[in-house]
Each structure stands twice: as structure tokens, then as C-alpha cells.
Amino acid sequence: DIQLTQSPSFLSASVGDRVSITCRASQGVSNYLAWYQQKPGKAPNLLIYAASTLQSGVPSRFSGSGSGTDFTLTIIGLQPEDFATYYCQHLHSFGGGTKVEIK
Amino acid sequence: QVQLQESGPGLVKPSETLSLTCSVSGDSFSRYYWTWIRQSPGEELEWIGYIYHSGTTNYNPSLKSRVAILVDTSKNQFSLRLNSVTTADTAVYYCARIVWWDHYYMDVWGKGTTVTVSS
Numbered sequence: 001d002i003q004l005t006q007s008p009s010f011l012s013a014s015v016g017d018r019v020s021i022t023c024r025a026s027q028g029v030s031n032y033l034a035w036y037q038q039k040p041g042k043a044p045n046l047l048i049y050a051a052s053t054l055q056s057g058v059p060s061r062f063s064g065s066g067s068g069t070d071f072t073l074t075i076i077g078l079q080p081e082d083f084a085t086y087y088c089q090h091l092h093s094f095g096g097g098t099k100v101e102i103k
Numbered sequence: 104q105v106q107l108q109e110s111g112p113g114l115v116k117p118s119e120t121l122s123l124t125c126s127v128s129g130d131s132f133s134r135y136y137w138t139w140i141r142q143s144p145g146e147e148l149e150w151i152g153y154i155y156h157s158g159t160t161n162y163n164p165s166l167k168s169r170v171a172i173l174v175d176t177s178k179n180q181f182s183l184r185l186n187s188v189t190t191a192d193t194a195v196y197y198c199a200r201i202v203w204w205d206h207y208y209m210d211v212w213g214k215g216t217t218v219t220v221s222s
Binding site: 003031042044087091 | 148150161163198205207208215
């Protein structure tokens with residue numbers, strides 16, 4: 001099975017910041033990579049699929065990039081509602097998560 | 104708009120069988136794959152398995168010997184059975200819809216249901 005490694009595991013940032021989260025696959029996955037946001041007590045919510053396609057209804061401050069083994073989720077202009085945990089996913093594998101907290 | 108709702112007991116005794124149902128409303132049930140995913144307290148997401156309306160299934164190898172996912176197309180429901188549970192199976196269980204024809208991702212999730220394994 002392909003392993004997904006996210007970094008950092010924890011990120012402290014301020015409202016308005018630009019943040020980037022990385023997901024590295026143990027072998028090439030083309031662009032079969034999705035990103036989810038999860039808030040405490042809630043189900044994950046799809047943000048991006050196909051590495052860079054924004055899911056309908058997701059704010060444009062979120063963007064995804066990458067192909068092969070290295071992927072990035074970027075949030076430009078962090079908002080209070082963006083403080084959450086983010087996961088990458090390829091087929092049946094999930095990354096370990098990145099928790100974004102308020103500095 | 105499609106909605107998924109998990110249901111089932113919130114407490115299961117060790118060695119017994121965990122049974123959950125996911126009810127799907129407002130969607131073309133036969134077009135998608137349907138999956139169960141769980142999350143232990145403070146832990147990452149763990150895929151359990153998926154099913155297609157035809158009954159085709161695929162399971163996480165680490166759970167395969169204990170898990171079964173069934174489908175009832177007449178009710179637009181699919182269910183999870185996990186036998187011989189231990190405290191390690193305590194988790195929030197989510198059902199979700201898989202979009203599979205262009206890429207592969209879970210675009211709609213249920214709210215999740217907490218299952219505690221305890222005597």
C-alpha cells in the first residue's frame with residue numbers, strides 16, 4: 001500500500017497568513033490526490049480532488065498543487081474558520097493529518 | 104441534495120459484533136461506491152472497506168478477517184458488520200460516498216457515529 005506522509009504535523013499561524021501543507025506519497029500516484037478539512041466533532045469535508053481541482057463551494061483561498069509523489073495544499077489569507085486538521089488521501093490511504101492552530 | 108446518515112448501537116461489548124447502517128437519501132445509489140471509514144480518538148482516518156450496488160466489496164487487509172459490508176439497494180442502504188470487537192475498535196465510524204470514474208475521492212460524508220467497545 002502507498003504511504004502518505006504529511007508535514008508538518010502541527011502548524012501555528014495567524015489570521016491572514018499564507019500556509020502550506022505538504023503530502024508526500026511513497027510512490028507515484030499521478031494526480032490521484034485529495035485534500036480534506038476536518039473540524040473537531042465533525043466529519044471530514046472535501047476541499048480538493050485531482051490534486052488541484054477545487055470542490056464546489058470551497059473558497060478560492062484554498063489551492064492544491066503537485067503530481068507524482070509531492071503535493072501541497074496552500075491557504076492564502078487564513079480565516080478563523082480555517083483552523084482545523086487537514087488530511088490528504090490517495091485511494092484508501094490517508095495522511096496522518098496536519099493540525100492548523102491559532103498562533 | 105444527497106445525505107448520508109449512520110445508525111446503530113453506540114455501545115458494543117468486547118468479542119461481540121458491531122453493526123452499523125448507512126442510509127442514503129436523494130441520490131443515484133447505483134452510480135457510486137460507498138465506503139466506511141473510522142477514526143479512533145485523537146487518531147487519523149482509517150479506511151475499512153467499500154461496496155458497490157452490485158455487491159462488489161473490498162476491505163482493508165488489516166480488518167478483512169472480521170469485517171463485512173452489505174448493501175440493500177431497495178432501501179438505498181449499506182451496512183457494516185465487524186465481529187470480535189475489542190477496545191481498539193472504539194472509534195467514530197463514518198460512511199461516505201466515493202466518486203470513482205475520473206479520480207477517486209469521498210465527496211459526501213455522514214456526520215459519523217461514535218461506537219464504544221466496553222463491557
